[in-house]
Amino acid sequence: MNDQNNRDAFEQFLTDETDKHQLFASDAVWANISKQVQKEKSWPALTIVAFFIVIGLSVATILNYPPDNILAKAHYNDSVQIAHQKEAAAIIASKAKDDDLESRISSQKITAKTFAEIEKHQQAVALAAVTPTVSVVDVKVKPEVAVTEKVRKPLAVKENVLANNGSPFTKEETLPLAMAAITDEVANTTNTDIAKSDDKIGESDANEGVTDNVYKDYFAALIKKKATKKSTRWTYDIYATPSKSYRNLEDDKVRNLYTTTSIPNANNTNTASLSNAVRHKPALGSEAGIAIGYNLTTKLTVKAGLQFNIRQYYIDAYQTFGIATIAIVQNNRLDSLSFYTRFGSSGNSYSETKLDNRLYQLSIPLGLEWTAFEGKKLGLNLGASVQPTFTLNKNVYLISTDYKYYANGASFFRKWNINTAVNINFSYKINNGSKLYFGPQVRYQHLPTYNDAYPIKEYRLDYGVKIGFIKGF
Amino acid sequence: MSILRVKTLPPMTEQTIIQGCLQNDLLAQRELYNMFSPKMLSVCYRFAQHREDAEDMLQEAFIKVFTQIHTFQNKGAFEGWIRRIVVHTCINFLKKYKKFNEHVDLDYANNLFVKEESIPSIMQAKQVVECIRLLPLGYRTVLNLYAIEGYSHKEVGELLEIGESTSRSQYTRAKAMLETILVNKRIIEHPKHELNWMAAIRNK
Numbered sequence: 001m002n003d004q005n006n007r008d009a010f011e012q013f014l015t016d017e018t019d020k021h022q023l024f025a026s027d028a029v030w031a032n033i034s035k036q037v038q039k040e041k042s043w044p045a046l047t048i049v050a051f052f053i054v055i056g057l058s059v060a061t062i063l064n065y066p067p068d069n070i071l072a073k074a075h076y077n078d079s080v081q082i083a084h085q086k087e088a089a090a091i092i093a094s095k096a097k098d099d100d101l102e103s104r105i106s107s108q109k110i111t112a113k114t115f116a117e118i119e120k121h122q123q124a125v126a127l128a129a130v131t132p133t134v135s136v137v138d139v140k141v142k143p144e145v146a147v148t149e150k151v152r153k154p155l156a157v158k159e160n161v162l163a164n165n166g167s168p169f170t171k172e173e174t175l176p177l178a179m180a181a182i183t184d185e186v187a188n189t190t191n192t193d194i195a196k197s198d199d200k201i202g203e204s205d206a207n208e209g210v211t212d213n214v215y216k217d218y219f220a221a222l223i224k225k226k227a228t229k230k231s232t233r234w235t236y237d238i239y240a241t242p243s244k245s246y247r248n249l250e251d252d253k254v255r256n257l258y259t260t261t262s263i264p265n266a267n268n269t270n271t272a273s274l275s276n277a278v279r280h281k282p283a284l285g286s287e288a289g290i291a292i293g294y295n296l297t298t299k300l301t302v303k304a305g306l307q308f309n310i311r312q313y314y315i316d317a318y319q320t321f322g323i324a325t326i327a328i329v330q331n332n333r334l335d336s337l338s339f340y341t342r343f344g345s346s347g348n349s350y351s352e353t354k355l356d357n358r359l360y361q362l363s364i365p366l367g368l369e370w371t372a373f374e375g376k377k378l379g380l381n382l383g384a385s386v387q388p389t390f391t392l393n394k395n396v397y398l399i400s401t402d403y404k405y406y407a408n409g410a411s412f413f414r415k416w417n418i419n420t421a422v423n424i425n426f427s428y429k430i431n432n433g434s435k436l437y438f439g440p441q442v443r444y445q446h447l448p449t450y451n452d453a454y455p456i457k458e459y460r461l462d463y464g465v466k467i468g469f470i471k472g473f
Numbered sequence: 474m475s476i477l478r479v480k481t482l483p484p485m486t487e488q489t490i491i492q493g494c495l496q497n498d499l500l501a502q503r504e505l506y507n508m509f510s511p512k513m514l515s516v517c518y519r520f521a522q523h524r525e526d527a528e529d530m531l532q533e534a535f536i537k538v539f540t541q542i543h544t545f546q547n548k549g550a551f552e553g554w555i556r557r558i559v560v561h562t563c564i565n566f567l568k569k570y571k572k573f574n575e576h577v578d579l580d581y582a583n584n585l586f587v588k589e590e591s592i593p594s595i596m597q598a599k600q601v602v603e604c605i606r607l608l609p610l611g612y613r614t615v616l617n618l619y620a621i622e623g624y625s626h627k628e629v630g631e632l633l634e635i636g637e638s639t640s641r642s643q644y645t646r647a648k649a650m651l652e653t654i655l656v657n658k659r660i661i662e663h664p665k666h667e668l669n670w671m672a673a674i675r676n677k
Contacts, residue, residue: 010648011620013661018605018621020598022511023518029532030506037539038499337500340507411500 024321024340027408031395034410048362049288049308056238056290060471233295234473237303241287241441243464245311247449249274249399251456274456277345277403279316283356285462286310287443291365293470299371307365307387311460312358315397317406318347324405326398326412328453339407345399355406357396363387363419379427381437387419389445398450398458412450419445423466434471441466487551494542502539509552510535513559519605519617520563534562560622564632567614597660604654612647619644 251274291305321342328335343355367385374380391413398409423441430436441464448457485493485504493501514531521527537558545554605613614633618624619640626644630637655661 010652014601014605014616014620014651015623017598017601018515018519019512021515021602023514023527024511025514025528025531029510029528029535030503032532033506033535033539034499034502036536037502038497337504338507339503340511411503 027342031408031410052288052290052306052308059236060238232473235293235295235301235470236473237291237293237305237468237470239289239291239466239468241464241466243285243287243311243441243443243462244282245285245313246282246461246463247280247313248459248461249278249456250459274399274403278399279345281314281316283312283314283358285312285358287363287462287464289363289365293369301369301371303365303367303369303383303385305365307363309361309363309389310358311361311462312356315355315357315406317343317345317353317355317397319351319353320344320347320405322405324400324407325402326407327401327455329455330453336401337411341400341405341407343397343406345404345406355397358393359396360392361389362392363389365421367421369425377429379429379435379437381425381427381439383421383423383425385421387421387443389417389419391415391417396449398454399456401455409450409454412454414447414449414451417445417447417449419443425466425468427470432471434469436469438465438467440464491542491545491551494539497539505538506535509555512552513555515602516556516559516622517563519602519621520560520567520614522610526566530563530566531559533566534559537562556622560618561632564614564618567610568634600658600660601655604651604658604660607654608647608650612643612650615640615643616647616651620648 287307287309289305289307291303291307293301293303295301319342321340322344324339324341326337326339328337343353365385365387367383369381369383372380372382394410394413394415396409396413397406398412399406421441421443423439425437425439427435427437441462443462443464445460448454448459450456450458485501487508490501490505490508494505510531513534514527517527517530517534518524521530534555538555541558545551605616608616615629618629618632619626624632626637626640629635629640629644633640635643652661
């Protein structure tokens with residue numbers, strides 16, 4: 001540093017004047033500094049939302065096209081194809097044999113031996129027609145062939161089931177998993193089912209022989225039966241709720257603390273009430289989430305899920321400059337904290353501006369849903385949930401204790417909160433037992449937005465329309 | 474009905490703020506920022522070309538203050554320590570884009586068209602600062618460092634990576650130019666008579 005004694009009057013004048021000069025930085029400067037210094041990680045909201053959407057779609061896809069059905073369908077197609085091939089091969093072989101016989105007969109060598117051969121052949125054919133079908137399942141065969149035999153010969157399976165204590169396959173461990181599932185179905189089929197199937201097959205045989213359609217129906221009935229039997233109590237629910245946020249401000253309980261303090265407060269101002277000082281407009285927010293439900297009874301379902309919320313409202317403010325003093329309440333004692341701010345609650349029309357109090361939140365809704373009415377297609381449900389909620393950002397503005405200014409509320413923000421929601425849903429059944437629903441919802445925030453140190457309590461209330469989709473697993 | 478005893482707690486002292494900042498306490502950091510940012514933004518403003526640049530400089534400087542506060546050893550004034558960080562941040566900011574060894578003819582000051590409305594007449598300090606900001610960047614930086622921040626020409630030369638003699642000549646020209654501007658603005662009179670010019674300051 002230079003020697004201060006060498007400074008001339010001009011330099012001293014410059015130093016004195018510039019020392020008096022002060023400038024006030026915009027709020028963004030402090031916001032950036034605190035973000036950098038506190039290492040606050042910006043929440044990747046879009047990534048999280050995209051992740052949930054992808055997960056939701058994947059789950060929905062898997063549940064709508066269960067692999068078991070796909071495999072069963074594939075095996076069914078294979079078995080039908082193989083059956084056709086075997087049938088065709090048998091016809092060709094039989095025709096070849098007949099041709100051979102005819103060629104031998106037509107060779108002008110008809111003798112007694114020829115007639116004997118024809119008679120022997122006819123007897124063999126007649127014998128084959130009356131001989132009971134022999135099950136091939138005890139023979140070690142390729143799985144596809146085994147399936148074919150099972151599909152085409154339910155009667156043989158029944159006999160084999162009875163003969164092997166309910167297990168139609170002696171080499172079950174060699175079968176693939178999907179086939180084992182089919183085996184279970186057949187094994188679980190009751191005698192009545194089999195008798196019905198026999199009757200059906202018997203009728204078909206009598207009219208036009210054993211056709212593929214009969215087996216197809218039979219197999220489809222089994223699969224349907226399995227699906228019906230497995231309709232569980234579990235459901236999943238994907239929903240979104242466009243909503244509007246309102247707020248309620250209260251400071252009645254701390255007003256008596258202001259009487260003996262020098263902190264600028266509402267008692268010193270002319271403002272009649274808090275609601276007159278704060279002008280806010282509701283803004284559109286939304287909630288989106290997924291939930292898993294469990295039907296306790298036919299009418300009552302318990303639900304749990306994960307939900308992403310955007311809640312916001314606008315504050316009508318004015319650009320000005322001032323010091324926002326916030327009284328801090330600690331054990332019924334008052335302290336104060338002052339912030340430089342550029343926003344006031346009053347001013348002229350030229351300086352009007354709008355502040356956006358927007359929150360990004362993650363909730364875990366835990367709730368109950370009661371079915372008040374359920375018709376063939378339409379239904380009415382009443383729901384309620386408790387939602388522990390974590391707020392991901394804290395870019396909010398709060399009003400000073402004297403209601404004159406707005407300041408950044410990050411220092412007072414409460415990260416965890418509790419919300420409850422109640423809703424009425426009108427539902428409409430679509431295919432596969434799934435439902436679309438919509439209905440009004442009210443959501444209330446129980447703890448104040450800011451912590452206990454901030455004397456003015458803010459409670460938020462959202463009104464929205466819930467739209468969703470429910471499907472059983 | 475119970476009577477509540479209300480007592481306002483004393484404001485945070487500088488030492489309390491430093492302790493809080495050492496523990497990365499947000500309230501203490503905010504208090505420190507509130508305490509020093511107006512004055513430090515003024516420093517940045519004198520160095521910067523634009524107000525936006527000044528805020529960027531201030532932001533960068535305060536991040537350094539908060540992250541390096543453990544290096545403050547209570548040997549000097551805390552404000553002086555912060556100010557040195559701010560000044561160095563400003564110089565580094567300017568170094569990225571500008572050179573400081575430019576030469577401007579003294580007639581530049583006489584030809585400067587100083588609009589009355591371009592210098593707000595709210596207070597003299599602000600007028601003086603605005604006049605300083607009218608100087609070319611190199612002159613302004615040297616003048617800020619030498620005359621206002623109290624650096625020696627040797628230190629100025631090292632900071633700006635120019636020769637000591639260059640710093641001296643730049644300062645001489647900057648001073649003459651600023652005097653001319655201040656006279657044109659009628660903030661000072663008789664700049665040639667250094668012994669008496671203080672008395673001629675208007676509105677003092």
